[in-house]
Amino acid sequence: MRLSFGRLLKIFWHSLFIQTSWSFPSMQSMGFLSDLVAGVGEDKKSEILKTQRGLFNTHPYMVSYIVGATVRAYDEGRASAEEIGKFLAVAQTSFASAGDLLFWRTLRPALLLLAVILGIHFGIVGPITFLVIYNIFHLFHRIKGINDGYNLGWDVIYLLKDRRFKMVREIFEAAGAVLSGLLFSLAAFGVSYLLVIPLTALFMIMLVRRYSAVLIIISVLLLVLIIGMV
Amino acid sequence: MNAIILSLLGAAIILDxxxxxxxxxSQPIITGTIIGAIFGDVWFGIFLGAMVQLVFLGGLPIGRDIPPDGQSAGIITVGSYFLLRNFNSFGHSLFLAVVLGLVGSIIGGILEIYVRKFNEKLYHRFVHHEECLYICHTMGLLTAFIRGLCLFLPLFVFSQLIGVPDVFPQITKETLMIIGISxxxxxxxYLFVKIKTVVYLLIGGICGLALVVF
Known part of the structure; x- marks a missing residue:
């Protein structure tokens, strides 16, 4: 079975809106249902809305894998709603944790660091580099995810064991570490920049001790206020 | 560019x-570039965006966690700076823009919680009227846009109108850089340095030093 280009486009387009109506009790439920209905077709809409409208939450870029596999299940018509529900429960958490690790914790901060360093030295090259590289990975997963999901069906979960996920993460972790070292080069301009060392240590302690993000921002704010007044 | 147009632009960008x-x-380094280009100073837009980006580099939107809104902070800091610059000195504008950006990030995070609570009503409406799926879902775009507008408009109008007295605190570009880099x-x-990546950190540090020396 193959997914037609038209359906692939429809699923891709709706996947861009997966988090539009994010709410606490249902999370991405409405976004997921819209995407699924777009892929499966209006004739099965009422069946899908009746049986699959529970809580849904996964990584927004990785949802394509899940939608692709679910569309396949509906196309084949062999799985019951309960079985599809069980697949969704397992798949959403697996892809959420893989996506969070890959994109939020590694790829995006590493590329943003690169953009900052390039941006300060070479201007607009930095932001453009970020947008191009980041969106190559982002759109690759969005588009290929639909096809992989559809072709592999429920076995799509095993893709997470694939070496490519781990390899990309390791490469960007290493790149992030190199860029962290390079970030020092922005600071090494004068004696006043020696202040960077105690301030970095202070913020490190706050991060390691898992102080809330709001508290860290408030401490930055206080630092700006104190320096401004002095 | 006036505060209203900038707020509309910011609210549109924040949908991302x-x-x-x-x-x-919507990342601060990108919005800094866009707003800087609009005001005719791309380099300073990128610099400000980059500093805000460094502050919010670790804010990870994982699961139900809603960290302070770094994206809004970028738009507010850069937009406010250029609006404040019309009537105020560089140091005063920079100081007030950074303060507004940081405060805006916290308010932005709180507003996001309210928007998501409002979206809950859309979900309940959908549960009772299944045929409304697309309408209820798409309404989320409007609530996100309104959140941006409610956040940006008062801060940008304030920035456009205020004249800061000379006794007001100010900061320099270097000071902001020290805080941002720290x-x-x-x-x-915190994100990247582990036992197995220490060697890469050292490579980066040596390359950085080489860049500075040569």
Whole structure:
């Protein structure tokens, strides 16, 4: 079975809106249902809305894998709603944790660091580099995810064991570490920049001790206020 | 460019945060570039965006956690700076823009919680009227846009109208850079430095030193 280009486009387009109506009790439920209905077709809409409208939450870029596999299940018509529900429960958490690790914790901060360093030295090259590289990975997963999901069906979960996920993460972790070292080069301009060392240590302690993000921002704010007044 | 147009632009860009696409356009370094280009000073827009980006590098939207809104902070800091610059000195404008940006990030996070609570009503409406799926879902775009507008408009109008007295605190570009790099380093160490990546950190550090020396 193959997914037609038209359906692939429809699923891709709706996947861009997966988090539009994010709410606490249902999370991405409405976004997921819209995407699924777009892929499966209006004739099965009422069946899908009746049986699959529970809580849904996964990584927004990785949802394509899940939608692709679910569309396949509906196309084949062999799985019951309960079985599809069980697949969704397992798949959403697996892809959420893989996506969070890959994109939020590694790829995006590493590329943003690169953009900052390039941006300060070479201007607009930095932001453009970020947008191009980041969106190559982002759109690759969005588009290929639909096809992989559809072709592999429920076995799509095993893709997470694939070496490519781990390899990309390791490469960007290493790149992030190199860029962290390079970030020092922005600071090494004068004696006043020696202040960077105690301030970095202070913020490190706050991060390691898992102080809330709001508290860290408030401490930055206080630092700006104190320096401004002095 | 006046405060109203800038607020509309900011509210449109902030949709990228989660409501539409998530292409990374709303990241502070990108919004800094866009707003800087609009005001005719791309370099300073990129610099300000980069500093805000370093502060919010570690804010990870994982699961139900809603960290302070770094994307809004970028738009507010850069937009406010250029609006404040019309009537105020460089140091005063920079100081007030950074303060507004940081405060805006916290308010932005709180507003996001309210928007998501409002979206809950849309979900309940959908549960009772299944035929309304697309309408209820698409309404999320409007609530996200309104959140941006409610956040940006008062701060930008304030920035456009206020004349800061000379006794008001001010900061220099270097000071902002020290703060930005400090928290940026802390964030990046926290995210990337592990036993197996220490060697890469050293390579980066040596390359950085070489860049400075030569």
């Amino acid at each position: 945060k989660y409501a539409l696409g998530e292409f990374g356009i 928290i940026g380093l802390a964030n990046s160490f």
